[in-house]
Amino acid sequence: MSFDQTTEKKIASWQKRVFALLWTSYASYYLCRMNFAAAQPEMLREFTDWTRAQVGLIPSVYAVFYATGQFINGQIGSRFGARRMMVIGLVVISACNLLFSVTTDYWLMLVLWALNGYCQSIGWPQVVQTMSNWFRVGRRGTMMGLISTCYQGGNVLAWLLAGYLVSEYGWRTSFWVPGLLMLPMAVVLLIGMRNRPEDAGLPHIRDDGEAEPEPDSGVLVEDWTIMRILKVTLASKVLWILALSYFCFNAVRYAFMNWGIQYFNNFHHVDIKQSAFMSIAFPLIGSLGAISSGWVSDRFFQSRRGPVCTVMLAILAGVCLLFIPIGQGDWVTATAVLALAGFMIYGPDAILTGAAAIDLSHPKAAAAAAGFIMATGNLGSALVAGFGVGLILDRSGGDWNPVFYTLAVLSLMSAGMAALLWNEKPKTRK
DSSP states (O other): OOOOHHHHHHHHHHHHHHHHHHHHHHHHHHHTTTHHHHHHHHHHHHSTTOOHHHHHHHHHHHHHHHHHHHHHHHHHHHHHHHHHHHHHHHHHHHHHHHHHTTOOOHHHHHHHHHHHHHHHTTHHHHHHHHHHHHSOHHHHHHHHHHHTHHHHHHHHHHHHHHHHHHHHHOTTHHHHHHHHHHHHHHHHHHHHOOSSGGGGTOOOOOSSSOOOOOOTTSOOOTTOOHHHHHHHHHTOHHHHHHHHHHHHHHHHHHHHHHHHHHHHHHHSOOOHHHHHHHHTHHHHHHHHHHHHHHHHHHHHSTTOOHHHHHHHHHHHHHHHHHTTTOOTTOHHHHHHHHHHHHHHHHHHHHIIIIIHHHHTSOGGGHHHHHHHHHHHHHHHHIIIIIHHHHHHHHHTTSOSHHHHHHHHHHHHHHHHHHHTTTTOOOGGGO
């Protein structure tokens, strides 16, 4: 599919604009998500009657509502698009963080973080759907790898900002400062975003499905009701395999994200600011894994995503076991191993929730597919990565080794599911 030179230049210009807006807006979501990990150690010191399992329950409740929201908002987002949905998310996320910063009630914290989780779930399915509208299948693995660096970048910025704020001004500032930053981002996104090329006066450019007229209001043609989108998504065996692989995998990813700073602070006796600084090796090196995994699958595997995911997840299992012999205080080795874990984690993450979700779903249901996969994955996160890790630490007297054994097993299970998709290709590549 090609157009005249003028049209191609306009498409390229809009692609850059949409990419930049999606990258920046979803990265900003992380400022109001990963701040909890930096605040968590100080919250445990302030609320001395709370156990690690109780504190871990807060991100677990977040994950349950994040999963629920992704499933629901994935379907809704396929109808209404990123421009409306992500702006609403940014505003409510801001309110949740501002209120969280002023409460001392544990149950209110649970409620606010649950609502935050639900609205955080709006973001990624809309990114996936919008990217699928703006980029063709031959570049999709590479572009989804690049856009996936937004949540690694957001994670880095979140931990640097929150680590500094917690150390210098107390843990509550790590919630109200990011909360205020969400509001101007919402205004920029509302003004600048267009969900599809057609909304910008450009022709339909997707090459893995037929163009169907969609009015600017965001409502799909009559056939594509939410129930039809839901039916198409849940009837796909391939999407179920992706979702089950992500169920195991996401528990591993969020275990590192929720407890990485706590690990450095408690096990290696490093202060919060330095712990947050060292923890950024995880998403920072992870961004290289996200970029390279998509490019490798496009370049060497004819856009087959299964082989890359399988290999990286199998290696991840071994990396989890490398933490076990690391001695207390050896934070240099721990940081290096954490960086390697990030590389092996964010490659499959970008593929499973991005390129593979688009490639293996119906063209009209990419957001729904991404939402379904991530919803299932966050159920795994809810069971293991918050309350589960806290409970293991409480029962083991603070011993981290059982945690790493658990993460290794989950990585192998995820690799096994991904291997079932070894030969699956995008529709136009079959």
